[in-house]
Amino acid sequence: MSGLFPLLRQRRFAPFFLTQFLGAFNDNLFKNALVVLLTFRTAQWTTLKPELLANLAAGLFILPFFLFSASAGQLADKYDKAVLTRWVKVLEMLIMGIAAIGFLLHSLALLLAALFLLGLHSTLFGPIKYAILPQHLQAQELLGGNALIESATFVAILAGTLAGSLLAGSVEDPWWIAAAGLIVAGAGYLASRSVPAAPPPMPQLAISGNPLAETWRNIAFARRQAGIFPIILAISWFWLYGALFLAQFPVYARTVLGGGESSVSLLLAIFTIGIGLGSILCERLSRRGMELGLVPLGSLGLSLFALDLCFATPTASNTSEVLSLGVLLTQGSVWRILADLLLLGMAGGLFTVPLYALLQLRSDAGHRARIIAANNIVNALYMVVGALAAAALLDAGLSIPALFGVAASINAALALVFCRQLPEFPQRFLAWLRLH
Secondary structure (H helix, E strand, C coil): CCCCHHHHHCCCCHHHHHHHHHHHHHHHHHHHHHHHHHHHCHHHHCCCCHHHHHHHHHHHHHHHHHHHHHHHHHHHHHCCHHHHHHHHHHHHHHHHHHHHHHHHHCCHHHHHHHHHHHHHHHHHHHHHHHHCHHHHCCHHHHHHHHHHHHHHHHHHHHHHHHHHHHHHHHCCCCHHHHHHHHHHHHHHHHHHCCCCCCCCCCCCCCCCCCHHHHHHHHHHHHHCCCCCHHHHHHHHHHHHHHHHHHHHHHHHHHHHCCECHHHHHHHHHHHHHHHHHHHHHHHHHCCCCCCCCHHHHHHHHHHHHHHHHHHHCCCCCCCCCCECHHHHCCCHHHHHHHHHHHHHHHHHHHHHHHHHHHHHHHCCHHHHHHHHHHHHHHHHHHHHHHHHHHHHHHHCCCCHHHHHHHHHHHHHHHHHHHHHHCCHHHHHHHHHHHHC
């Protein structure tokens, strides 16, 4: 553990770690609280259907990733990333102020605008988040730093989602949701004040005034970088894969397992904790600083445990009775499902952390933030395409367990393609197996 947790005591890492944790927590707190609020109190806000509102909210949050990621990458290459981090935190506080006004005026338009701006805040922070690490960490520390960032991000997503649901369901006046978000944003700004300077690699860079044209230019540039674009595609596939599973949890818990809201939270928690554990495990299994052999190992786990989840799932519940969490946990099949989700999450951590570290190392310093921005654009595109494909398959009659099995099979096929494109990964995997 010498290369991992001591980073949390060092100024070159700890303030930024806390800043990004609070940002991810706040995004999910507000987004989930708003979705829950609009789902259960729809009539107080609009005549639109709750399902339409939930999808509209999700679309508004992710839209800025398509529109402004390339511009965010340019900004992070041109200006000091520590200074940009502080300005992004100021923007976050202003957004929470807009949300507070929206709650006070009972304005759905203002609340959706705040959600869009929160997506913009995440878009601006994305290239900074990964491009700043190589400036503050040594090459042999990158894997550990990414492991901490990834595990903390998923814990923040889980905690923010649960906190948002709790706030939306427990406070009479929804203004408190914005107040909580403002407090978290303020704490993030205070943490960002201690982030060390990260001088820009290309201060002479001219910022494009056309973000859409810059988006295509960014992706085209990333495609020309040898050994980089396949990594971006692999990371994007992981986000599609993970998002596909997370999106099914509410319906899976209710209609297949027969549980209620607490069972959804349990599935989300187990899967998220698994990703965190897998991310931390990367550092423990990498004795030479960067073990690329963990990527095929993680990919293998993503297929195997998803297939077992498909086979372990009982037949759909035919009763309208909602089973308590205690009753669910008396069923042996549920424990097998939880084990599969935990191991599936761990496999995801093993798969993605080395890829992020390698993306940072292989990217030219002068273009690193724009490469990260291209990665974020493709991530968002994959997640949207994955959501549409999953919806189409389910609408055509495919069951949720069968959807998991299809995803596992596609993952196995794509893993073979990836290993053919980058043979160093399977070679390192075989060398790692011989070593252990």
